[in-house]
Amino acid sequence: MEWQTAEDTVPSSFITDAQIRSLLGKPPATGAWRESDPPGNRRFMGIGPFTFESGQSLPFVRMAYETWGELNADASNAVLIEHALTGDSHAVGEAGDGHPTSGWWQGIIGPGKAIDTDRWFVVVPNMLGGCQGTTGPASAAPDGEAWGPRFPFTTIRDQVTAQAVFADKLGIERWAAVIGGSMGGMNALEWAVSYPDRVERLAVIAAPPVTTADQVALNSVQLEAIRTDPLFHGGDYYDAADGEGPHRGLALARRMALLNYRSPDELNARFARSWQSDINPLGAGGRFAVESYLDFHGNKFTRRFDANSYITVVQAMNSHDVGRDRGGVATALERVTARTVVVGIDTDRLFPVEGQRVIAAGIRGNIDAGHAVVIRSEYGHDGFLIEDELIGEQLTRLLAE
């Protein structure tokens, strides 16, 4: 069967993988197939065929997104929020009805909140390569099977290019603000460098200008944990019986990642040397409470994330270098015209504040005259998801003018 674009197959408003398989006369997929049914609050938009930086292409890409607030008549109040590595479009709202987690920025977005939905039209898309509705490795290819390891290598620039097409289709020429933390901050920065005329305000939170060797190294052991899981099968695990897949490898990758999401002081203060369930971990079969905490988060993660998608988005983070093919970071940052705030977290050991200081110094529209705002938090990198008041204050300053 010839592959067709969204426009000439099914309504571009909503296409599930099950519908794609059904169009091809295939039964619904079984096994470790991460499908975004039911759609919950999500909407879907086909953005047509897409060519990646690598030169590889997909015949069809679908973006999943959620919105809050009303778009005004001249489309001048649209705010793009970029989610972090394993986030999704569900920034506000409850878990359930197709959403594996409750909203990750509930304290920041809403009526009267820092990103006030009485004033702004807030748009949160799921990233290209993700697994919560936007096309990614678990999505159906033209043959009805998951793209799996055939999914193209994806860069942060690819993600932003896909979002630019998406914005065109939404009718948004210029964002009133583009805001993101962590990998979302990489996307936000890339937007402001790639499309300076389309970004009026910019907030980069807990993200670097370039992913360093140290950060690539941390990522590489995580990817290896997944690839060495015997159930990974080179990324072809979607048809495994009983939903089997590289869950152990993925959970181990998540455990490793979590260590850089939190701070040593927090873990030490919170767990000290306590035992889980009062069973001695020193030779009596027990575990330290912190080990149980990591196990919990590792296992929980496998219930909401696809391993190939994790590889894809981690590799996208590795690709991040805002100065690549642009004469270096400083030259690239000179392109940004947006009114900007750059925020770091003092205990962030994943993306330390030195990176935010480089960004802050290079952007002429920085409202803090070349400085990054460094917030104090015991939570490390994940502070951008937890410190609503402190992060909200900075976004309020940005959006005030």
Ligand SMILES: CC(=O)SCCNC(=O)CCNC(=O)[C@H](O)C(C)(C)COP(=O)(O)OP(=O)(O)OC[C@H]1O[C@@H](n2cnc3c(N)ncnc32)[C@H](O)[C@@H]1OP(=O)(O)O
């Ligand atoms: C946009 C995005 O970035 S992705 C979407 C949100 N992010 C995530 O889900 C990432 C994973 N989660 C997290 O990193 C964190 O939960 C955050 C950042 C969202 C919130 O942080 P916190 O409120 O400090 O939660 P914390 O890390 O303490 O986790 C709490 C959970 O750990 C469990 N837990 C705590 N101690 C232990 C222990 N000793 N053994 C087992 N489980 C434990 C709690 O029971 C609780 O479970 P629950 O999630 O079912 O309620």
Ligand SMILES: N[C@@H](CCO)C(=O)O
């Ligand atoms: N907890 C965040 C950390 C990465 O920024 C996530 O999982 O996306």
